[in-house]
Amino acid sequence: MTEPLIRFDRVNKWYGAQFHVLRDITLDVAAGERIVVCGPSGSGKSTLIRCVNGLEPYQGGRLTVAGETLGDDVRALERVRRQVGMVFQQFNLFPHLTVLENLTLAPIFAARESRAEAEARALQQLERVRIADQAHKYPLQLSGGQQQRVAIARALCLRPRVMLFDEPTSALDPEMIQEVLDVMIELAGQGITMLCVTHEMGFARAVADRVILMDEGQIVETAPPAEFFDRPQHPRTRDFLSRILGH
Amino acid sequence: MAIAQAPIAARPAPPVPQGGRGAWVWARRELFGSALSSASTLLALGLLIWLGWGLLRWGLLNAVFGADLPACQAARGQGACWGVLAEKGRLVLFGRYPLAEQWRAEAATALLLALIGASGLRRCWRPWLLPLWIAGLALVFALLRGGVAGLSGVATDLWGGLPLTLLLATLGIALAFPLAVALALGRRSELPAIRTLCVLYIELLRGVPLISLLFMASFLFPLFLPVGQTPDVLLRVLAGIALFAAAYLAETVRGGLQAIPRGQVEAAQSLGLGWWVIQRRVVLPQALALVVPGIMNSFIGVFKDTSLVTIVSLYELTGALGLALNSDADWRPFMLEGYLFIAAIYFAGCFTMSRYSLWVEARLARSRAR
Numbered sequence: 334m335t336e337p338l339i340r341f342d343r344v345n346k347w348y349g350a351q352f353h354v355l356r357d358i359t360l361d362v363a364a365g366e367r368i369v370v371c372g373p374s375g376s377g378k379s380t381l382i383r384c385v386n387g388l389e390p391y392q393g394g395r396l397t398v399a400g401e402t403l404g405d406d407v408r409a410l411e412r413v414r415r416q417v418g419m420v421f422q423q424f425n426l427f428p429h430l431t432v433l434e435n436l437t438l439a440p441i442f443a444a445r446e447s448r449a450e451a452e453a454r455a456l457q458q459l460e461r462v463r464i465a466d467q468a469h470k471y472p473l474q475l476s477g478g479q480q481q482r483v484a485i486a487r488a489l490c491l492r493p494r495v496m497l498f499d500e501p502t503s504a505l506d507p508e509m510i511q512e513v514l515d516v517m518i519e520l521a522g523q524g525i526t527m528l529c530v531t532h533e534m535g536f537a538r539a540v541a542d543r544v545i546l547m548d549e550g551q552i553v554e555t556a557p558p559a560e561f562f563d564r565p566q567h568p569r570t571r572d573f574l575s576r577i578l579g580h
Numbered sequence: 581m582a583i584a585q586a587p588i589a590a591r592p593a594p595p596v597p598q599g600g601r602g603a604w605v606w607a608r609r610e611l612f613g614s615a616l617s618s619a620s621t622l623l624a625l626g627l628l629i630w631l632g633w634g635l636l637r638w639g640l641l642n643a644v645f646g647a648d649l650p651a652c653q654a655a656r657g658q659g660a661c662w663g664v665l666a667e668k669g670r671l672v673l674f675g676r677y678p679l680a681e682q683w684r685a686e687a688a689t690a691l692l693l694a695l696i697g698a699s700g701l702r703r704c705w706r707p708w709l710l711p712l713w714i715a716g717l718a719l720v721f722a723l724l725r726g727g728v729a730g731l732s733g734v735a736t737d738l739w740g741g742l743p744l745t746l747l748l749a750t751l752g753i754a755l756a757f758p759l760a761v762a763l764a765l766g767r768r769s770e771l772p773a774i775r776t777l778c779v780l781y782i783e784l785l786r787g788v789p790l791i792s793l794l795f796m797a798s799f800l801f802p803l804f805l806p807v808g809q810t811p812d813v814l815l816r817v818l819a820g821i822a823l824f825a826a827a828y829l830a831e832t833v834r835g836g837l838q839a840i841p842r843g844q845v846e847a848a849q850s851l852g853l854g855w856w857v858i859q860r861r862v863v864l865p866q867a868l869a870l871v872v873p874g875i876m877n878s879f880i881g882v883f884k885d886t887s888l889v890t891i892v893s894l895y896e897l898t899g900a901l902g903l904a905l906n907s908d909a910d911w912r913p914f915m916l917e918g919y920l921f922i923a924a925i926y927f928a929g930c931f932t933m934s935r936y937s938l939w940v941e942a943r944l945a946r947s948r949a950r
Contacts (some may be wrong), residue, residue, distance in 0.1 A: 334770060342801075369631075376593060386849075386850050387849075388846055388849060388850065409892060411852045411853075411854060412852075414849065414850055414851065414852035415851075415852035417850070418850070418851075419850035421843060421846070421847060423841075423843050425841075425843040425846065425847035425849075426847070427844065427847070427866075428866070429861055429865050429866050430867065437850075438851065438853070438861060438862075439851035442853055442857045442861065443851060443852040443853050443857070444852075444855070474936075484847075487849075487851070491851065493854065
């Protein structure tokens with residue numbers, strides 16, 4: 334069996350001295366696997382995926398991404414980050430740069446590519462999320478759905494092996510959710526490893542290899558979507574599903 | 581009961597309330613709407629005419645324009661004596677700079693003004709601007725200082741007037757700004773040593789008046805150095821101004837830094853960008869754009885604060901005025917006219933800066949159009 338791309342080995346994290354936000358997280362993610370993380374708010378699901386690219390430090394256990402152990406080594410962290418793309422709930426596009434400049438910033442300054450090369454690939458990625466005609470606009474001139482698609486394209490520009498999605502559709506107006514999900518579904522079909530925190534259960538059912546339920550900092554249940562939704566084992570999963578599906 | 585509903589589009593839009601047009605209609609409504617309003621309008625108008633007439637008489641009609649001392653003395657109380665400028669203008673503008681070499685001070689002033697003007701134009705915002713400034717400043721120093729290319733040497737304590745004011749203000753700002761950005765970033769650093777140092781610096785420098793700093797730079801500092809090793813007084817004073825301005829400016833910049841949402845830095849980090857690139861390309865462009873008015877405030881402050889160097893015997897514009905008039909009992913009574921003259925120069929500088937800042941703001945707003 335090949336080495337997993339991401340390995341959580343009894344990872345623990347506290348906020349301050351009191352709040353134990355991740356408890357003994359153990360999870361292997363194979364290359365190409367698509368995982369949806371769900372759970373009630375405050376359950377630690379965002380914190381979990383923010384650990385993968387080192388936006389959150391952890392205090393106990395060991396987290397390995399693409400062969401690098403995440404810790405205090407800043408260089409190793411930057412190497413990991415270039416292989417891990419992230420999409421945020423609030424888009425976090427750079428408002429003072431055009432769409433194209435948002436996409437080429439990291440290739441030029443982190444990966445040291447030439448501007449021409451970076452721009453060519455940026456346009457390809459914009460094509461991929463069907464927004465190439467907006468390349469020279471500023472982010473705030475676009476709709477929320479368009480902005481999130483630009484953010485996905487920006488993360489893809491470094492050709493990451495892993496994509497993290499932190500509630501990518503939660504800040505969108507309802508009519509714009511589908512255009513973002515469509516792009517994510519397309520991406521899922523192309524073999525990239527995905528870790529996605531979302532409440533879009535339809536998306537989870539359609540693309541996930543495994544669905545994870547987190548509660549109070551722990552992984553409560555891990556199962557393929559068919560089992561997870563139709564035969565949930567844990568009472569807390571059943572409870573969560575009944576609330577989120579509104580039955 | 582059925583309510584007949586006209587389609588919304590068919591309903592005529594209510595007319596925009598019309599209050600009449602034209603200056604006359606406006607004046608009738610706003611200035612003479614009631615008896616009280618009419619009375620106060622007439623009173624204010626009368627006051628304005630009276631003041632305006634007085635100023636006109638004093639400044640123009642009864643004023644003496646030639647350097648004619650008896651005429652000036654005769655006109656005292658009734659008219660301005662602009663003749664004082666004809667007589668002493670050279671001293672005010674160039675201080676104690678040797679008369680025979682005055683063309684050098686004039687050329688240096690023109691060169692500095694040209695550099696400043698060019699830097700304000702967008703089409704000059706190119707990589708060659710910095711080398712141009714360095715070359716320009718070298719030329720300014722060569723002109724003023726002499727000792728090269730057959731120019732006779734002029735010691736820095738003889739420099740004065742407008743070129744000194746411009747030099748202190750420009751260099752003070754140019755040195756203070758990068759230091760301020762570094763201090764602001766340092767104060768938000770995750771390294772406690774750097775953070776503490778920056779906080780100490782800012783609080784200490786803001787905690788003393790500029791005058792006391794200039795005193796220290798001028799009189800105290802040389803005491804700690806071996807005789808003959810003291811840097812030039814101009815450099816010491818310049819350092820004092822720049823270090824002082826940087827402390828204030830740093831807090832303005834920090835205000836901008838704090839307004840940048842955390843998500844911006846996280847997004848940049850998640851792209852694998854390092855700290856320097858994140859600050860340079862993501863955080864600072866946004867933070868500085870937010871605080872343009874505050875930055876310009878500090879710049880204007882530096883420009884006017886240069887007048888304090890008189891206290892350590894460097895005669896910039898304000899000091900040169902005192903120098904020109906205090907020692908001459910005949911012309912001393914016409915200090916007011918002299919002050920009005922340099923006030924006009926300061927005002928022209930400050931007003932230009934403030935208009936420029938508005939232009940920069942408008943430009944930034946355009947590029948961030950939403």
